[in-house]
Amino acid sequence: MTINEIQDELIDDFEFFTDWMEKYEHIIQLGKELPLIDEEYKKEDYLIKGCQSQVWLHAELVNDKVKFTADSDAIITKGLVSMMVKVLSGHTPEDIANADLYFINRIGLKEHLSPTRANGFLSMVKQMKLYAVTMKARA
């Protein structure tokens, strides 16, 4: 599936939820389900510092595709992180660098991308793009 196809699928999933509680319960569930990162990467080097919730991000190039693994100490952030990894992981650096990440807005979670939230999520998205751009430049 392309990046946009995955985004559209996520948007479809969320259309079932009528209120914020159902939405967040689903995000929390996503957060709980996925132990996303190898313990050896839960270190300072891979830490993206947000003011409140921390995010660890690891990226590697496997057969021309970028593989992301990530984790957070806050469940809601972790749920958001798991969605972002689902969307971006396994694609070429070029596709990731050029991706328009509209699903967050369409799901109604725009506030989590606001820098005033001071959470690691926004920083992580920037970092993912940065990895992609770097890997693309090296290719």
Add this chain to the structure above:
Amino acid sequence: MTHYDIQSIRNDFPILKSTVNGKPLVYLDNGATTQKPQVVIDAIAHYYTAQNSNIHRGVHHLSQVATDAYELTRTKLKPFINAEHEHEIILTKGTTDGINIVAQCYGKAFIHKGDEVIISAMEHHSNIVPWQIVCEERGATLKVIPMDEDGNLDLSAYKKMLNEKVKIVSITYVSNSLGTVNPVKEMIDLAHERNIPVLLDAAQAVQHIPIDVQALDVDFLAFSGHKMYGPTGIGVLYGKEKWLNTMPPYQGGGDMIKTVTFEKTVYNQLPFKFEAGTPNIEAGICLANAIDYIQTIGLDNIARYENELLEYATRALLEIPGLKIYGTAKVKSSVISFLIEGTHPYDVGTILDKLGIAVRTGHHCTQPVMDFYGIPGTIRASIALYNSKEDIDTLVEGIKRAVSMLL
């Protein structure tokens, strides 16, 4: 809670009628900023409608009106904190600004290589960083009064730290993250035994506790207008004239001068020496309305009401399984910081927001305090004169709901 008409008081604050995410706003983030009564809001509009003009300059009518109104605030501040002289009251941008003024200007005059500055383990970054900067500039050392698990300062350690090298002690009156009310009178007296002046960060005190700077004999006191139901962008630095007169000015510019030539400039007298440029005039004027509002209710009444509400809230929160309160000093004011085992404060705060409840999560600009406890931050509910028992009940229900979603 008798004689305190909470409903009437709440009606004075229009923003309390708003809804957030479809729920009535429950505003418990007063440590960050307070809401404004209609009289203050109206005064701001009135300023721009009928009074607006630059102050301390000009001979025309409006400039006199604005100047009088601005100086009226200073006049009202004098009895509000019981200062001896009006000229000991400097109007600043806020608490942070006031502390920076003292750190820089007192620092230039009195802090030298090898000297020491004492702060405490529970300080807000605004009462840490200005001193770190000046200590580095002047070759002085910053010393920190330790605190215990309950959030009490270690007074015997403090006594031992007071020596002839210490040039100033700068401590918070009330901790914004723990709610501890420090025994400031005792700490000031101990410092004065060695002729060491003391600055009090009163940002979280002035709206909850009646302050008498002469009774305290404090040397400097800083607080913010926006935390005491006044506008943002205005604050107060009180300083004993003996210090302010011997300190060099902070910023240079208009208003703080008597005469200017390219050869030499003569500074203005107090308080204007420390008030360069055009201030936030409307905020300065309307701070008086906030003072009036507080005094209509009476700080003693406010303190009594808030303390009862704090006790009620503490009891209610402690009934939630897994909830731990950080900041359990015997004497506290307004603040309850807590965590619920197995949850991250960011998650709880996000869900509470969806329920219309405004609390603060994170380190509250006191990273050293969070490091002390080894936690990423806390959830902080902070009370003001318009909070009700219902607010607390809603908070408790909200926390329970958040926990059931997260665990």
